[in-house]
Amino acid sequence: MPLRLLRFALSREHPEPRMFREPERLGDSYDVVIIGAGGHGLACAYYLARDHGITSVAVLEQGYIGGGNTGRNTTIVRSNYLTPEGVKFYDESIRLYRDLSEDVDLNLFYSERGHFTLAHTDSAVATMRWRAEVNKHLGVDSEVVDREQIAEACPEMDLDCGGHLPVMGALYHAPGAVARHDAVAWGYGRGADRRGVEIHQKTAVTGIRVEKGRVTGVDTTRGFVKTGVVLSAVAGSTPRITDMVGLRTPITIQPLQACVTEPLKPWLHTIIVSATLHVYVSQSSRGELVMGSALDPYELHSTRSTLDFAESLSGHLLDMFPFLSEIKVNRQWAGMADMTPDFAPIMGMTPVDGFYLDSGWGTWGFKATPVCGKTMAYTIANRSPHELIEPFRLSRFEEYDLVGEKGAASVGH
Amino acid sequence: MKIINCPVNGPRPMQEFAYGGEVRSMPDPDKATDAEWADYVFHRSGAPGMKREWWYHLASGVWFIAERDTLRDRFIRTYLYDGENMDV
Numbered sequence: 428m429p430l431r432l433l434r435f436a437l438s439r440e441h442p443e444p445r446m447f448r449e450p451e452r453l454g455d456s457y458d459v460v461i462i463g464a465g466g467h468g469l470a471c472a473y474y475l476a477r478d479h480g481i482t483s484v485a486v487l488e489q490g491y492i493g494g495g496n497t498g499r500n501t502t503i504v505r506s507n508y509l510t511p512e513g514v515k516f517y518d519e520s521i522r523l524y525r526d527l528s529e530d531v532d533l534n535l536f537y538s539e540r541g542h543f544t545l546a547h548t549d550s551a552v553a554t555m556r557w558r559a560e561v562n563k564h565l566g567v568d569s570e571v572v573d574r575e576q577i578a579e580a581c582p583e584m585d586l587d588c589g590g591h592l593p594v595m596g597a598l599y600h601a602p603g604a605v606a607r608h609d610a611v612a613w614g615y616g617r618g619a620d621r622r623g624v625e626i627h628q629k630t631a632v633t634g635i636r637v638e639k640g641r642v643t644g645v646d647t648t649r650g651f652v653k654t655g656v657v658l659s660a661v662a663g664s665t666p667r668i669t670d671m672v673g674l675r676t677p678i679t680i681q682p683l684q685a686c687v688t689e690p691l692k693p694w695l696h697t698i699i700v701s702a703t704l705h706v707y708v709s710q711s712s713r714g715e716l717v718m719g720s721a722l723d724p725y726e727l728h729s730t731r732s733t734l735d736f737a738e739s740l741s742g743h744l745l746d747m748f749p750f751l752s753e754i755k756v757n758r759q760w761a762g763m764a765d766m767t768p769d770f771a772p773i774m775g776m777t778p779v780d781g782f783y784l785d786s787g788w789g790t791w792g793f794k795a796t797p798v799c800g801k802t803m804a805y806t807i808a809n810r811s812p813h814e815l816i817e818p819f820r821l822s823r824f825e826e827y828d829l830v831g832e833k834g835a836a837s838v839g840h
Numbered sequence: 841m842k843i844i845n846c847p848v849n850g851p852r853p854m855q856e857f858a859y860g861g862e863v864r865s866m867p868d869p870d871k872a873t874d875a876e877w878a879d880y881v882f883h884r885s886g887a888p889g890m891k892r893e894w895w896y897h898l899a900s901g902v903w904f905i906a907e908r909d910t911l912r913d914r915f916i917r918t919y920l921y922d923g924e925n926m927d928v
Contacts, residue, residue, distance in 0.1 A: 666886030677882040725859035728888035728911045824882040
């Protein structure tokens with residue numbers, strides 16, 4: 428990388444090509460059409476091209492690359508989940524993330540910080556113990572720690588939270604990390620683009636044609652495209668896409684808000700989560716405190732921000748860190764989370780032949796980006812679900828075989 | 841702050857209310873197949889649009905129905921449930 432930068436200094440012309448091509452013409456037909464150029468869609472395109480040699484792929488995006496939930500999350504990566512299915516899946520994602528900067532030749536600022544989930548009550552301590560044991564059994568670095576260990580890692584925290592909700596302990600997950608979320612989409616997008624995948628931005632899908640139970644093509648704002656395989660990777664827009672093929676799902680959309688403060692000198696070196704206080708916070712490499720809270724409490728297809736959110740989040744943050752009272756909030760935003768009843772995703776094949784789902788990513792999708800791309804590419808290439816995503820199939824609901832991941836959601840949604 | 845018009849107490853701040861989900865009709869548990877029952881228990885109409893929903897006024901314990909545009913976040917109409925005349 429440094430040598431390449433030196434070339435910029437010596438050249439009079441801009442030597443670096445843009446990261447993606449912008450194909451002028453939308454083709455008539457592709458082997459695979461992926462709806463949504465977020466991290467998940469682009470990762471799938473990348474692994475389809477790299478691992479399976481499928482390069483006749485169009486990624487259609489109604490807005491711009493990474494402009495949806497990929498660019499709106501709080502960038503936390505962890506695998507200390509509650510169910511064995513979840514832990515195995517997210518842990519594979521961490522393994523992929525660790526090599527991803529090399530893999531896509533782009534610095535993702537992947538930074539392992541350690542992740543504390545605070546317990547303020549006896550029942551929370553019991554859940555942490557349960558999660559730690561499941562995690563350890565599956566080889567994930569995860570343990571219950573006491574107040575002294577939390578104080579050592581984060582001496583700035585008021586462990587008594589002003590006296591009304593004293594911290595009793597925490598689940599500590601050393602591999603917990605943050606990464607630069609936009610770069611994940613850009614890295615996968617560039618890697619896919621270089622291997623022949625076409626990324627078409629500002630191209631919305633308006634309909635999906637199904638004949639005799641098989642997908643035959645998609646209608647877009649730029650005309651019809653013939654294809655036998657469609658992957659929906661659209662997070663908060665999933666119900667609009669599944670309606671196009673007449674598929675019923677349990678997914679409902681609720682906004683998840685987040686905000687950042689003005690930049691501060693580095694002081695918070697770990698990721699702190701409190702389910703009881705509905706706060707998660709980490710410090711970005713720019714120095715901003717990146718914070719989130721619980722889901723908005725009702726269905727809404729909008730990315731509006733509310734004062735209620737900023738007010739309650741700030742109050743709870745000050746319970747833990749009273750010295751932040753003079754710090755300003757710089758930006759606030761929201762993403763549309765596609766929630767499922769068991770807090771696990773809905774992935775894989777569907778009753779419509781050729782229509783694949785990578786959905787139900789609610790508030791936990793960013794950390795799963797690499798493994799979703801990899802397992803969905805496998806599923807599409809082999810026309811058979813990858814074993815890691817088998818528990819997340821759509822039919823689990825009618826089979827009453829849910830995954831039950833709610834206890835590991837980062838805050839009590 | 842958002843204001844919701846409670847049919848009993850008039851306009852009140854949103855914090856006083858809880859969302860109860862879309863108004864849906866329950867199939868007869870004795871006659872429904874497993875698939876029909878799973879559809880009722882789990883599946884939802886997740887796409888945006890005008891929806892009829894249950895809302896609850898916490899302070900006074902009133903359940904009522906709201907017609908809401910879930911794309912624009914606008915409450916169009918609120919009224920008390922009238923089992924006799926409603927196609928629920």
